[in-house]
Amino acid sequence: MAMPPQLDFRSSAFLSAHLRDTMAFYNPVATDPTGGQFHFFLDDGTVYNTRTRHLVSATRFVVTHAMLYRTTGEARYQAGMRHALQFLRSAFLDPVDRAMGGYAWLIDWQGGRATVQDATRHCYGMAFVMLAYARAFEAGVPEAREWLAQAFDTAEQHFWQPAAGLYADEASPDWQLTSYRGQNANMHACEAMISAFRATGERRYIERAEQLAQGICQRQAALSTAAHAPAAEGWVWEHYHADWSVDWDYNRHDRSNIFRPWGYQIGHQTEWAKLLLQLDALLPADWHLPCAQRLFGAAVERGWDAEHGGLYYGMAPDGSICDDGKYHWVQAESLAAAAVLAVRTGDDRYWQWYDRIWAYCWEHFVDHEHGAWFRILHRDNRNTTREKSNAGKVDYHNMGACYDVLKALEDFPVSCSIC
Structure with missing residues (x-):
């Protein structure tokens, strides 16, 4: 797939402009003047649900505004970040459970008041709470350092499983754990710990990030054996029982769950590749790079749609594609991983993957009429939904990809003139 003319996807100018445009x-x-931001948007920007607010969207609005502020220095983005941050703490942090650090998963916001719709405690949500505070601290909110420490302590007290060296996933409002264990919460907790260390320099965060990475990418990935997963040996599976044995059937017949899908997620293999190299830059270990290369290489080899372009969503253990949809976040995390690998290794094959994925996204995912990225496309790249952003999206992954590549390019500037 040829790159569109006069576009240099590797240039800082392009990436910064795309951040602003998105x-x-x-x-x-x-922006909701009564509090926080709206979370649900149609393709043309129409807000189709003004009341429902999701913890993941609330935290990600903090992160995206912090990224824009750090990139541009424009005060309006810091103001947007503070607006999102105040809403996170006033609307989602349980006033009864405040000392215990409990955050609601879903609320109804009306007339300046929050009514909790789902008070389940999710480690996935707590990971993004920590990420939001880390990024806010970096972006000029000094009190966010203490909020980050409090959120970390909450996760350690209620979700941390010392014997497994990983976090449990879900608890009731009074902190009784369910039996489900998942890699996704641990992956995003690793992301949060990397950012927490970058922001504060506190070693406990980066040491926890390394422990999480080892637990998922080494020990748990080793459970994907040739016998059980002939096409995905050593890949990261999503779902586990309470003892961290593999649950091969969790959500097998439910394609509607956006946070816990069945199958090997192509995008999570590449996302881990990116995180491993970001971790390695701060706490080097010999296993990081070869594991990142293996996960990325296998994912793009098996996950790329040679007919229509783009990376598939989900793959079964036997190598068949169990969900052939094209999801925005899969493409975004994969192009970011390709860039970080290219910078680290100097291998031009990774830049070629970066350009290929970006060209595909520019043609099919970027909405050149209304802005931002489409959320999900059919295998043949038709847009099958009018929802541009539902719970959790807010273009966090694609803006984050631009931000990650910009940070990588600070260490190794490159442009197409030297490709």
Whole structure:
């Protein structure tokens, strides 16, 4: 797939401009003057649900505004970040359970008041709470360092499983753990710990990130054996029982669950590749790079749609594609991983993957009329939903990919003139 003319996807100017252009879809229409931001948008920017607010979207609005502020220095983005941050703490942090650090998963917001719709405690949500505070601290909110420490302590007290060296996934409002264990919460907790260390320099965060990475990418990935997963040996599976044995059937027949899908997620293999190299830059270990290369290489080899372009969503253990949809976040995390690998190794094959994925996204995912990225496409790249952003999206992954590549390019500038 040829790169569009006069576009250099590797240039800082392009990436910075795309960050601004993507955020322009949300600003100022997303801002709710009564508190926080709206979370549900149609393709043309229409807000189709003004009341429902999701913890993941709330935290990700903090992160995206912090990224824009750090990239541009423009005060309006810091103001948007503070607006999102205040809403996170006033609307989602349980006033009864405040000392225990409990955050609601879903609320109804009306007339300036929050009514909790789902008070389940999710480690996945707590990971993004920590990420939001880490990024806010970096972006000039000094009190966020203490909020980060409090959230970390909450995760350690209620979710941490010392014998497994990983976090449990879900608890009732009074902190009784369910039996489900998942890699996704641990992956995003690792992401949060990397950012927490970058922001504060506190070693406990990066040491926990390394422990999480080892637990998932080495020990748990080793459970994907040739006998059980002939096409995905050593890949990261999503779902586990309470003893961290593999649950091969969890959500097998439910394709509607956006946070816990069945199958090997192509995008999670590449996302781990990116995180391993970001971790390695801060706490080097010999196993990081070869594991990142293996996960990325296998994922793009098996996950790329040679007919229509783009990376598939889900793969079964036997190598068959169990979900052939094209999801925005899979493409975004994969192009970021390709860039980080290219910078680290100097291998031009990774830049070629980066350009290939970006060209595909530019043609099919970027909405050149209204802005931002489409959420999900049919295998043949038709847009099958009018929802541009539902719970959790807010273009966090694609803006984050631009931000990650910009940070990588600070260490190794490159442009197409030297490709």
